[in-house]
Ligand code: KG4
């Protein structure tokens with residue numbers, strides 16, 4: 001069976017064809033995966049502009065789907081179903097993919113499968129690595145979410161924690177903006193951090209955990225918080241910028257233009273040090289909770305998915321911790337980490353096999369709840385179900 005996945009929840013227009021295989025170790029194979037990124041459009045504005053995003057999805061969707069079919073060497077006749085991201089995300093963006101998927105499914109008489117965007121990120125791990133040893137603790141860390149899930153059975157995502165304020169990717173993007181590094185912030189901070197000293201700036205890590213590790217389980221104990229570290233970076237940069245501006249004014253008789261992003265006034269080494277220090281505390285916070293949860297629930301593996309899982313330090317530190325804990329750690333390829341439609345097609349295949357279908361009343365839901373969409377246990381004997 002072969003499924004077309006469509007993803008337009010934020011600023012990437014994506015389509016992919018994923019097929020089932022006969023190999024239980026790798027039950028799904030990517031036949032094609034096409035992503036049209038809108039980053040150059042939104043970069044000019046320092047972040048995603050929802051209205052521009054929906055308009056660009058409308059321009060790109062036909063070409064992206066055509067290309068995905070062409071690269072998979074299939075036509076519409078070769079499809080058995082269509083999976084589409086129903087939410088969460090920007091409602092105008094979601095509506096483009098959803099309306100397209102509904103029209104295509106209706107015109108071809110194909111089943112339509114609604115997919116939760118985060119189920120897609122979780123399934124990116126199964127798509128790439130095949131069935132993970134379960135139970136698995138999966139960290140989904142992206143621009144909009146920072147959540148921990150326990151996966152006890154394929155397709156069953158039990159929520160354990162979330163962020164209480166900013167998502168980790170959002171913190172990366174905000175810190176990059178205040179350093180004058182542009183959008184999106186994750187990749188550039190990741191790159192600059194390699195040249196910095198990660199102990200140069202003393203930044204706080206928010207801790208929710210009770211100091212007594214034997215204390216009764218507190219449901220909030222694995223929650224995340226990143227607004228404090230972002231504010232601490234802002235305070236540090238403001239302090240350093242004031243000093244730097246005064247120093248330069250003394251030397252050249254000029255003062256810094258007030259409209260400049262704070263960080264542009266800092267020397268390059270300082271910026272690299274801020275990036276490295278920020279990244280260290282964010283990665284530590286993510287991995288502390290993830291591995292504490294793995295210990296608490298006797299996990300047999302750890303997975304990390306979502307745009308921030310592309311981060312080089314998060315990947316390296318997670319692998320090192322996994323080794324120390326004796327736990328296998330799974331991450332997707334970089335292409336499967338950030339938004340793509342192959343993960344939506346994979347989650348769609350799983351949901352399809354579990355009997356999930358949408359009717360033509362399906363609507364986009366900007367704040368769709370994953371718990372409400374988790375499919376029931378699959379009757380299918382197909383491997384990986
Ligand atoms: O999953 P994704 O593509 O979209 C959402 O569902 O939000 O994640 C995008 C986020 C952005 O905040 C971006 O800055 C971050 O992932 N990101 C990274 C890296 N690459 C992308 N963050 C840290 N390091 C990276 N290398």
Ligand code: ZN
Pocket residue numbers: 117121142143306307338339
């Ligand atoms: Zn995403």
